[in-house]
Amino acid sequence: MDHGMVCVTGASGFLASWLIKRLLLSGYHVIGTVRDPGNEAKLAHLWNLQGAKERLRLVKAELTEEGSFDDAIMGCAGVFHMASPVLGQFTDPREEIVNPAVNGTLNVLRSCKKNPSLRRVVLTSSSSTVRVKDNLDPQIPLDESSWSSVELCEKLKIWYVVSKTMAEKAAWEFCNKNGINLVTVIPSFVVGPSLPPTLCSTASDILGLLQGETERFYWHGRMGYVHIDDVALCHILVYEHEKAQGRYLCSSTVVDNDELVSILSTRYPTLPVPKRFEQHKRPYYEFNTTKIKSLGLNFKSIEEMFEDCITSLVAQGHLSIP
Numbered sequence: 001m002d003h004g005m006v007c008v009t010g011a012s013g014f015l016a017s018w019l020i021k022r023l024l025l026s027g028y029h030v031i032g033t034v035r036d037p038g039n040e041a042k043l044a045h046l047w048n049l050q051g052a053k054e055r056l057r058l059v060k061a062e063l064t065e066e067g068s069f070d071d072a073i074m075g076c077a078g079v080f081h082m083a084s085p086v087l088g089q090f091t092d093p094r095e096e097i098v099n100p101a102v103n104g105t106l107n108v109l110r111s112c113k114k115n116p117s118l119r120r121v122v123l124t125s126s127s128s129t130v131r132v133k134d135n136l137d138p139q140i141p142l143d144e145s146s147w148s149s150v151e152l153c154e155k156l157k158i159w160y161v162v163s164k165t166m167a168e169k170a171a172w173e174f175c176n177k178n179g180i181n182l183v184t185v186i187p188s189f190v191v192g193p194s195l196p197p198t199l200c201s202t203a204s205d206i207l208g209l210l211q212g213e214t215e216r217f218y219w220h221g222r223m224g225y226v227h228i229d230d231v232a233l234c235h236i237l238v239y240e241h242e243k244a245q246g247r248y249l250c251s252s253t254v255v256d257n258d259e260l261v262s263i264l265s266t267r268y269p270t271l272p273v274p275k276r277f278e279q280h281k282r283p284y285y286e287f288n289t290t291k292i293k294s295l296g297l298n299f300k301s302i303e304e305m306f307e308d309c310i311t312s313l314v315a316q317g318h319l320s321i322p
């Protein structure tokens with residue numbers, strides 16, 4: 001079935017590539033934005049997707065260039081805004097991550113405002129915009145009404161969380177003021193197969209854990225996990241569902257590091273997964289995901305997401321299982 005034309009920003013990324021796969025399979029025409037359309041090696045996995053030759057177009061766009069997304073977005077009924085600088089080492093975090101995320105989101109939304117065909121924008125936020133605050137009550141699962149404290153995140157120097165929280169807040173303000181139909185998806189840590197051959201930051205964190213590294217996961221303490229396919233399906237569901245509105249948490253299960261490595265080392269006894277983590281004082285929390293479940297989404301288990309992830313890491317030559 002022909003579902004019309006939608007734009008996906010940051011098309012070559014881990015999550016966006018999987019979303020494009022799902023959109024093409026559902027019959028959509030997709031315009032993907034990339035920073036470097038000439039980089040064939042980085043984009044080959046997109047051209048190999050079923051339906052890509054007929055219904056995918058890739059165009060150049062850069063978050064920090066005003067008006068850069070105008071052409072890609074004009075004529076599209078839907079925009080999935082996923083492009084955002086992700087975790088890394090920063091010398092000037094405001095310049096390198098916070099401003100591109102916030103101003104880039106507003107740049108994309110200004111292009112949306114110029115497009116008379118626009119029906120809905122789906123913004124990819126992050127569960128980090130919900131769970132970093134002083135007053136967490138372990139008895140009450142966090143839901144979409146919760147916002148991380150930007151002040152606390154700045155104090156803790158967790159610039160990715162600052163960037164995602166400020167970008168989502170700016171998006172809501174702009175869309176409410178300009179009458180744009182916005183829905184946000186709030187995924188926890190995304191796990192699953194990687195279509196891009198080069199691993200993104202989170203996928204390489206998982207590879208590190210499976211190879212025995214503790215440093216990057218140590219900082220997670222307690223974390224929600226979600227299968228990449230569920231996140232892609234969630235984006236399409238909230239785009240298509242007439243009644244979808246507001247924010248949607250998208251997370252299967254929240255576990256402590258120790259629980260996670262116990263599941264993994266039982267299932268993959270020959271991998272050097274750490275046996276346990278040094279205790280990290282992190283508050284207990286759960287996510288209340290009844291809002292997205294009430295639209296019909298069922299989450300895959302932790303076991304399934306890691307199984308699919310590990311199969312893909314092995315197939316791509318990143319990991320070998322002794």
Ligand SMILES: NC(=O)c1ccc[n+]([C@@H]2O[C@H](COP(=O)([O-])OP(=O)(O)OC[C@H]3O[C@@H](n4cnc5c(N)ncnc54)[C@H](OP(=O)(O)O)[C@@H]3O)[C@@H](O)[C@H]2O)c1
Nearest residue numbers: 010013014015035062063082083084085126189190200202
């Ligand atoms: N992975 C997770 O666990 C997770 C969880 C929650 C939310 N998210 C969100 O999901 C989205 C995708 O993340 P991902 O994990 O798929 O990471 P990713 O593979 O690194 O994707 C990020 C994308 O953003 C693009 N981008 C970064 N800076 C840009 C700029 N200045 N102009 C244009 N494009 C730019 C990147 O383009 P290049 O390829 O050219 O660098 C890349 O395509 C992000 O919004 C992230 O915050 C991810």
